[in-house]
Amino acid sequence: MKKFLIPIAIIAVVGIFLYTKAVGTYNQFVQAEEQINGQWAEVQTQYQRRADLIPNLVNTVKGYAEFEQETLTGVVEARAKATGMTIDPTNLTPEKLAEFQQAQDQLSGALSRLLVTVEKYPDLKANQNFLELQAQLEGTENRISVARRNFNESVQAYNSNLRTFPNNIFAGWYNFEAKGYFQASEGAENAPTVQF
Numbered sequence: 453m454k455k456f457l458i459p460i461a462i463i464a465v466v467g468i469f470l471y472t473k474a475v476g477t478y479n480q481f482v483q484a485e486e487q488i489n490g491q492w493a494e495v496q497t498q499y500q501r502r503a504d505l506i507p508n509l510v511n512t513v514k515g516y517a518e519f520e521q522e523t524l525t526g527v528v529e530a531r532a533k534a535t536g537m538t539i540d541p542t543n544l545t546p547e548k549l550a551e552f553q554q555a556q557d558q559l560s561g562a563l564s565r566l567l568v569t570v571e572k573y574p575d576l577k578a579n580q581n582f583l584e585l586q587a588q589l590e591g592t593e594n595r596i597s598v599a600r601r602n603f604n605e606s607v608q609a610y611n612s613n614l615r616t617f618p619n620n621i622f623a624g625w626y627n628f629e630a631k632g633y634f635q636a637s638e639g640a641e642n643a644p645t646v647q648f
Contacts, residue, residue, distance in 0.1 A: 473622070477618075478622065478626055481614070481619075484606070484610040484613060487609075487610070488544065488607055488631055490606075491599070491605075491607075492544065494599045495600055495603050498596040499534070500535070501595070503531055503535045503559075505592060506527060506531045508581075509566070509582075512582045513566065513582070516575060523562075523565050523566055524566070526565065526566075527559075527566050529562075530555075530558045533558065545631075547632075549632040549633070549634060553634060553635065563589070600634045603634060604633050607633050608633075614628060
């Protein structure tokens with residue numbers, strides 16, 4: 453009778469160990485995914501903040517630069533496209549992030565063209581409302597950068613945990629998949645040319 457109890461005890465101990473490891477790993481992945489979802493929400497919040505500032509900036513510039521309609525229209529259209537794109541946090545694939553990034557880059561480019569246009573209007577550059585909006589926009593760009601960095605750090609921790617043995621086995625069982633990172637914009641490695 454004792455011969456049968458030893459193998460049963462060993463199997464029970466191994467079973468309990470595997471069960472607790474599987475449950476613990478599952479819970480780790482759920483917590484890491486929730487961390488990523490929270491960071492993603494912060495990224496979206498900062499992009500929304502920027503999008504909310506743009507109409508005020510455009511309206512302020514309109515009063516001074518009536519004939520720069522093409523630039524203003526470009527900003528409004530890029531804003532509409534960027535705010536119209538949303539990504540479900542459960543589907544943060546590299547392809548979806550690249551698509552989101554492209555829409556945001558188009559908005560950034562349109563804003564850059566708008567700010568270059570402003571250089572032609574000394575009265576506008578001295579306007580207090582414009583200066584405040586420009587400062588808020590710069591602060592928001594910094595917040596976006598921080599939120600994106602925090603998001604990428606969360607994704608890195610999650611993906612590293614996901615790929616580590618034996619977590620990779622449990623991740624496959626539970627269908628946890630690697631998340632995508634924010635990448636640098638195309639051409640970001642080249643310094644902008646400044647001409648006077």
